[in-house]
Amino acid sequence: MDVEILSRLQFAGTIMFHYLFPPLSIGLGLQLFLCELAFYRTRNPAWEAAARFWTRVFAVNFAMGVATGIVMEFEFGTNWAAYSRFVGDVFGSALAAEGIFAFFLESGFLAVLVFGWDRVGPKMHLFSTLMVFLGSAFSAVWIVVANSWQQTPAGYHIVWHDVQGEQMPRAEVTDFWAMVFNPSSVDRLTHTLIGALVLGAFFVASVCSFYLLRGRHDAVARRCLSIALPTALLFTILAGATGHDSAQKLVETQPAKLAAIEAHFETTDQPTGLYLFGWPDAANKKVHFGVQIPRLLSLMVYNDPTRPVPGMDRIPEDARPPIWLPFQTFHLMVGMGTLMIVVAGMACWSWYRGTYGERRWLLWAVVVMPLAAMTANQAGWITAEVGRQPWIVYPSVQNGVEMMGMRTADGLSESVTAEQVLSSIILFGIIYSLLFAVWIFVLNQKIQHGPDSPEELTEYKRRHKDESMSESIGHGGTAYGGSLMDKET
Amino acid sequence: MNYELLTFIWFVLLSALLCGYAILDGFDLGVGILHPFIAKDDRQRRLVMNSIGPLWDGNEVWLVTFGGALFAAFPVAYATVFSSFYTAFFLLLTCLIGRAVSLEFRSKVQSPRWRKTWDFGFFASSLTAAALLGIAGGNVMAGMELGPRYVYQGNLLSQIYWYPLLIGALTVSLFAMHGAIYLYLKTEDELQDRVQRAIHPLFLTFAGLYVSATLATWWHVPHATENIANFPILWIVPILNALAVLNIPRAMHLKRPSYAFFSSAMVILAFASLFSVAIFPNLMLSTIDPAYSVTLENSRSSQATLGTMLIIAAIGIPCVLSYTVIIYWIFRGKVKLDPHSY
Numbered sequence: 001m002d003v004e005i006l007s008r009l010q011f012a013g014t015i016m017f018h019y020l021f022p023p024l025s026i027g028l029g030l031q032l033f034l035c036e037l038a039f040y041r042t043r044n045p046a047w048e049a050a051a052r053f054w055t056r057v058f059a060v061n062f063a064m065g066v067a068t069g070i071v072m073e074f075e076f077g078t079n080w081a082a083y084s085r086f087v088g089d090v091f092g093s094a095l096a097a098e099g100i101f102a103f104f105l106e107s108g109f110l111a112v113l114v115f116g117w118d119r120v121g122p123k124m125h126l127f128s129t130l131m132v133f134l135g136s137a138f139s140a141v142w143i144v145v146a147n148s149w150q151q152t153p154a155g156y157h158i159v160w161h162d163v164q165g166e167q168m169p170r171a172e173v174t175d176f177w178a179m180v181f182n183p184s185s186v187d188r189l190t191h192t193l194i195g196a197l198v199l200g201a202f203f204v205a206s207v208c209s210f211y212l213l214r215g216r217h218d219a220v221a222r223r224c225l226s227i228a229l230p231t232a233l234l235f236t237i238l239a240g241a242t243g244h245d246s247a248q249k250l251v252e253t254q255p256a257k258l259a260a261i262e263a264h265f266e267t268t269d270q271p272t273g274l275y276l277f278g279w280p281d282a283a284n285k286k287v288h289f290g291v292q293i294p295r296l297l298s299l300m301v302y303n304d305p306t307r308p309v310p311g312m313d314r315i316p317e318d319a320r321p322p323i324w325l326p327f328q329t330f331h332l333m334v335g336m337g338t339l340m341i342v343v344a345g346m347a348c349w350s351w352y353r354g355t356y357g358e359r360r361w362l363l364w365a366v367v368v369m370p371l372a373a374m375t376a377n378q379a380g381w382i383t384a385e386v387g388r389q390p391w392i393v394y395p396s397v398q399n400g401v402e403m404m405g406m407r408t409a410d411g412l413s414e415s416v417t418a419e420q421v422l423s424s425i426i427l428f429g430i431i432y433s434l435l436f437a438v439w440i441f442v443l444n445q446k447i448q449h450g451p452d453s454p455e456e457l458t459e460y461k462r463r464h465k466d467e468s469m470s471e472s473i474g475h476g477g478t479a480y481g482g483s484l485m486d487k488e489t
Numbered sequence: 490m491n492y493e494l495l496t497f498i499w500f501v502l503l504s505a506l507l508c509g510y511a512i513l514d515g516f517d518l519g520v521g522i523l524h525p526f527i528a529k530d531d532r533q534r535r536l537v538m539n540s541i542g543p544l545w546d547g548n549e550v551w552l553v554t555f556g557g558a559l560f561a562a563f564p565v566a567y568a569t570v571f572s573s574f575y576t577a578f579f580l581l582l583t584c585l586i587g588r589a590v591s592l593e594f595r596s597k598v599q600s601p602r603w604r605k606t607w608d609f610g611f612f613a614s615s616l617t618a619a620a621l622l623g624i625a626g627g628n629v630m631a632g633m634e635l636g637p638r639y640v641y642q643g644n645l646l647s648q649i650y651w652y653p654l655l656i657g658a659l660t661v662s663l664f665a666m667h668g669a670i671y672l673y674l675k676t677e678d679e680l681q682d683r684v685q686r687a688i689h690p691l692f693l694t695f696a697g698l699y700v701s702a703t704l705a706t707w708w709h710v711p712h713a714t715e716n717i718a719n720f721p722i723l724w725i726v727p728i729l730n731a732l733a734v735l736n737i738p739r740a741m742h743l744k745r746p747s748y749a750f751f752s753s754a755m756v757i758l759a760f761a762s763l764f765s766v767a768i769f770p771n772l773m774l775s776t777i778d779p780a781y782s783v784t785l786e787n788s789r790s791s792q793a794t795l796g797t798m799l800i801i802a803a804i805g806i807p808c809v810l811s812y813t814v815i816i817y818w819i820f821r822g823k824v825k826l827d828p829h830s831y
Binding site: 059060063064066067068069070071073074076077078079080081082084085087088089090091092093095096097098099100101103104105107108109110111112114115116117118119120159163164166168172173174176413414415416420423424427428431435438442445446 | 542543544546547549550552553554556557558559560561562563564565567568569570571572573574575576578579582583585586587589590592593594597598637638639640641642780781787790791793794797798801802805806808809812813815816819820827828830
């Protein structure tokens with residue numbers, strides 16, 4: 001296989017694996033903050049038990065996010081050196097800002113969140129939780145800005161540099177804020193963040209519904225559900241709304257992507273319909289087994305059911321993205337989104353009526369919803385990235401001048417061989433499979449163990465107080481380390 | 490601000506980030522290298538791991554930020570360095586992942602076999618990460634086979650020869666010693682005695698390698714001393730380096746371990762500064778033809794980007810420093826196990 005395919009596979013694999021964790025960290029971060037806020041205001045030990053429990057789950061997930069995230073940052077240099085030289089002036093500043101503004105914030109306050117329960121006061125702890133949540137969200141801001149710039153570049157010009165007698169082009173920033181607020185960054189950012197919040201809300205709702213099904217940790221589970229279910233409903237609806245906004249922009253900024261996700265081959269003067277599902281066949285420009293609602297795409301894109309939408313035939317042949325994959329992943333995302341709105345709506349209604357705990361089928365439906373949310377997040381990412389091929393940087397128009405983009409094939413590292421990339425894929429394939437197994441195993445253990453009961457917590461705190469008092473007057477301080485610890489592990 | 494000055498400021502800032510990384514992650518890598526030898530039972534191992542528990546993640550961010558800043562300020566250098574060290578970097582990344590999850594997962598299951606596995610993972614990944622960082626540093630010092638258009642013409646095997654290996658060994662011994670002094674500060678009683686017994690041999694090993702590496706650099710990397718010869722004021726760096734090294738046993742002897750820790754941090758600072766002084770004004774020297782070298786001038790970002798980045802740094806760095814201080818202050822004192830420990 002050639003270096004391009006291997007490098008793309010490697011990037012897709014490492015980023016999809018990474019992308020399992022940060023959305024959960026962001027979403028769980030909000031739920032954790034809300035639990036702790038409730039504890040701070042009510043001082044109810046059940047809320048404290050909940051906050052401590054979600055902190056443990058959060059920490060495991062966060063470590064996975066950090067571990068797999070470092071890979072992403074260096075991969076631009078290792079596998080995409082030509083791309084890095086072309087866009088470093090623009091793209092690098094977003095990554096650097098992420099490091100300075102987001103990573104330091106989250107990693108610093110994570111320490112207080114996880115290890116600081118008995119070292120800082122409740123106010124400082126609550127503040128640290130908020131900082132970790134904001135830090136993880138800021139991280140998403142800069143990453144999505146950098147990615148959006150690749151999709152809809154703005155605020156730059158092309159400068160030709162002499163490299164040992166050869167002229168090489170480079171994108172250079174002319175307007176930092178235009179680069180940050182490029183035409184798609186705000187829409188894509190809100191949609192991505194909301195996707196993460198949906199996942200977090202459903203994750204909490206899922207675990208708590210599981211406890212109700214098993215008749216365990218009732219007090220903690222019901223309290224958390226009272227936060228998680230309404231936020232799940234709110235954010236799934238917002239995800240639909242922001243997704244719609246993003247899709248509407250595509251017709252101007254990335255018409256090829258729009259044509260791909262709708263398998264819209266030929267432009268006609270008739271209004272355009274929308275496929276609910278189907279099996280696109282790019283070679284024959286057909287959609288097999290397709291079910292189409294007439295006029296709906298025109299209505300969705302232009303708010304006008306009569307205006308035709310441009311199709312793939314308007315895109316030069318050598319600039320067309322693949323169709324089958326973006327079509328399917330886009331429809332999968334929308335399908336999962338619709339399913340989640342329905343389930344969250346029914347769950348909230350049932351909760352409002354006070355019958356939530358009785359309907360086992362509904363509880364089971366909520367238990368599996370994090371998978372739907374994960375699927376939607378991953379599918380959305382594939383749609384966005386495959387739909388922009390063959391461009392690694394989209395060509396754009398700046399002040400009426402057409403700017404050059406960069407093709408994915410031209411962004412590779414020249415010095416890297418196919419064998420090197422293949423061996424890194426194998427290496428990371430093995431490591432990531434192991435990590436995934438361990439992550440599921442540890443997560444399952446945490447969930448099976450569940451939150452400490454509020455009585456246990458009070459008992460522990462009383463003993464802990466005694467310990468630290470005896471320590472301060474000089475009796476062996478480390479004695480309790482072993483026994484108490486092992487219970488938790 | 491003038492372009493040349495901006496470029497120079499970014500070179501200094503990047504050196505500072507790398508140096509911050511080496512000082513901070515240096516001690517937790519060192520702790521990882523030492524822990525199988527120093528801790529004798531499960532409780533001591535947990536104490537050793539928890540001495541860096543709240544801190545290692547923040548320490549590693551310095552490396553990530555260094556990567557981002559290098560990408561932004563000297564994109565050509567970023568692309569060239571990471572694609573040249575392709576295999577080495579994937580091994581380093583494997584180690585960093587291994588360390589993170591070994592720490593996180595070790596104490597999650599009550600089984601000796603599970604814990605032994607992660608203990609080994611933590612040790613092996615810390616050791617390999619430290620060695621790889623040193624090997625990469627040694628290669629950059631000595632220069633690499635860069636061809637036209639910054640395309641690297643060597644491979645992993647051409648990066649592994651005696652000089653980088655020596656620098657790798659020096660880095661491992663330095664981090665191990667730095668980690669041991671840190672552990673001495675964070676532990677008490679029997680564990681502290683065990684740590685103390687390790688410091689002296691670690692220091693001697695490091696001192697031996699320090700002398701060898703200095704002589705080897707003189708002989709193998711003649712261009713490394715050019716800047717010092719041209720600007721004699723820079724002699725202050727190797728002199729401070731030697732003084733800081735000598736101060737470590739003195740401070741330990743005087744029973745002032747925090748002073749010793751400060752000294753070993755200064756040794757790392759001096760090494761990082763020597764490295765920067767030695768390579769300036771190149772970032773990667775070509776051994777094929779100096780015209781193919783990656784220099785500050787041919788690898789930097791545009792003036793506008795360097796300026797914007799400086800504003801970002803001016804806002805960000807005080808924040809970073811202030812909460813780094815807060816976190817280290819909250820977790821000051823001897824390490825204790827509690828329900829939130831690893």
